[in-house]
Amino acid sequence: MDAANPAQLYPQHLAVLKARADEALARSGHDHLLIPSGRRHYQLFDDRDYPFAVNPHFKHWLPLTTVTDSWLVYTPGQRPKVIYLQPFDYWHVVPEAPAGWWVGHCEVHVIRTPEEALPLLPPAARCAILGEANSTLGDYAPNNPAAALDYLHYQRSYKTPYELALMRLAQRRAAHAHRAAERAFRAGASEFEIHMAYCAAAQQDATEVPYQNIVALNTHGAVLHYTELDRDPPAESLSFLIDAGASHCGYAADITRTYAADRGSEFQAMIEAVDAAQQDMCAAVRAGADYRQLHLDAHLALMRILRDFGVLKVSPEAALATGVSAAFFPHGLGHPIGLQVHDVAGFAASDRGGTLPRPEGHPYLRMTRVLEPGMVVTIEPGIYFIDMLLDEVKKNGHGDSIDWARVDHFRPYGGIRIEDDVACTDGAPENLTRPAFA
Known part of the structure; x- marks a missing residue:
């Protein structure tokens, strides 16, 4: 077969x-x-x-x-x-x-x-x-x-080989379109033009892709679900965040990538650090792993990056305990995916109902279950420079945890998010996304 x-x-x-x-x-x-x-x-x-x-x-x-x-x-x-x-x-x-x-x-x-x-x-x-x-x-x-x-x-959390085959095909379509979007960005296109390039490459219009494309240049990358699509390019394109998927026979791919216009910039170095950390997180998608713990571990890994880049002045553990980490990483690590982008039963305690709670202080996590073979989840850590949330850090008395001059340096870039779809198996996880780009 x-x-x-x-x-x-x-x-x-x-x-x-x-x-x-x-x-x-x-x-x-x-x-x-x-x-x-x-x-x-x-x-x-x-x-x-x-x-x-x-x-x-x-x-x-x-x-x-x-x-x-x-x-x-x-x-x-x-x-x-x-x-x-x-x-x-x-x-x-x-x-x-x-x-x-x-x-x-x-x-x-x-x-x-x-x-x-x-x-x-x-x-x-x-x-x-x-x-x-x-x-x-x-x-x-x-x-x-x-x-x-x-x-x-x-x-439905346990995907059959048939479902995984369809999800791999969705990944290939989406990855091809992501490549086209990056080319459009590097050619100086507007958000709307990048979106159109993506849809053309995916051969799916806005009603066929599994969710509304997030195409964000510069500071727009700090808006988690930015979908406005400016028709004119900015005076200078510094960065590009795209969260966009594709469908195949009803199954979804959900992929995010972030790019710097200047491949030699410090922001590019931060992207590469997040990408490396994200791959470690994908490797942790193992049977028996509690997704809630993976989410907390992601906070610590991302805060280490911010400390290495001089943004964070306290330990990653202190940033997590005080809620400072949530100002930079305010969403969950990911969610189940399959027939729906945010697939069902992410909180299910058992097949007879009930829910598993989120960790305290993490209201936007969409998955709280222990991973088992057959599950497919997204792994999408991010670092953002969101004024509203950073102002809350100051109001809560933790402003000394952050080097604000470094925040000012990175603020024009908006943010970074890297997302792959990963299948849990009996052994090593299968990253469904990376082979589609290769």
Whole structure:
């Protein structure tokens, strides 16, 4: 079997999903699993729809991300049934006839109107229906039973070989686009022009990439989710931070890189120090590692860098204990990734619910679980020079911890973030991102 070929890996993936669905239905007391693909949302007081986002549970079973008003029906012991809407429509492009590696493993029914699904669905009272409220069709309103969702979301943390193959393909697309974005930056392009170069190289527009591209020049890199996209380049481009991904069959890549215009500058040296520390953090993605501890260890590593560059005047441990480190690294180390960029169950205590708390003083960490084989997480440490947060350090009485002249030196560059997607295995972790750049 070709470990890179999703078509060959799909049957085993489907078998895993069936087994998980059997257990989820047993726990929730239902006989059938129904997953609507979703329905379009429309803008207020208008007939214009928002970009369609498929139900992630639907694309877990099927590599279909654009079909609306369709259904996945699973009954234990039977082949999955796919009710596929192919409407008569001259306003929009009609989905092509069902095709692909999934078709031979499912019972496929093509319908022309959403209502034609009704006689093909099992009795609503015996169904666990996973989806949005606006996906309701007749008596078939999503009930999202907690017992089923807790189990399925928890199990989604463990990626099948099929899923990993699709994620690697998403990485390749994103890495190619990152290279194009760097070239545009070094040619003097504006943020908007860099964004367009990225989308062109990825062959995905703003509705197809898994999240809105963050394209930040100079001080804009100090805004964690900067998405304004200036149309004119700055008078002088000093630095470039790009956080941008790509999708493949519904699976996401999430990659961040930072560049200095002057490859001989002190800021470039700081980028290289963060990159080296980030690779050490990626190497720590091992089975049995508590992600919360990895996050705290990242604070210490980043503060060592700031001390080496003369920004921090106290020990890394003191900076962490007093909250000074959070002024420079205010977000979490990363998050689960897969069908969604910020994938589910990052805080799950078990497959029966409950949550694992964040470390005190770290409210933005998106993952608190112990790592296990099959999990994929992002590792995205950062150092930023954010005036609002640095002012808080002074107000809290810790201003003496920082050399403010050094802060003034680095402030025009905004910040640094380096992000890879990393799979936890039985042994050494697999960095999904770096080979895509190589």
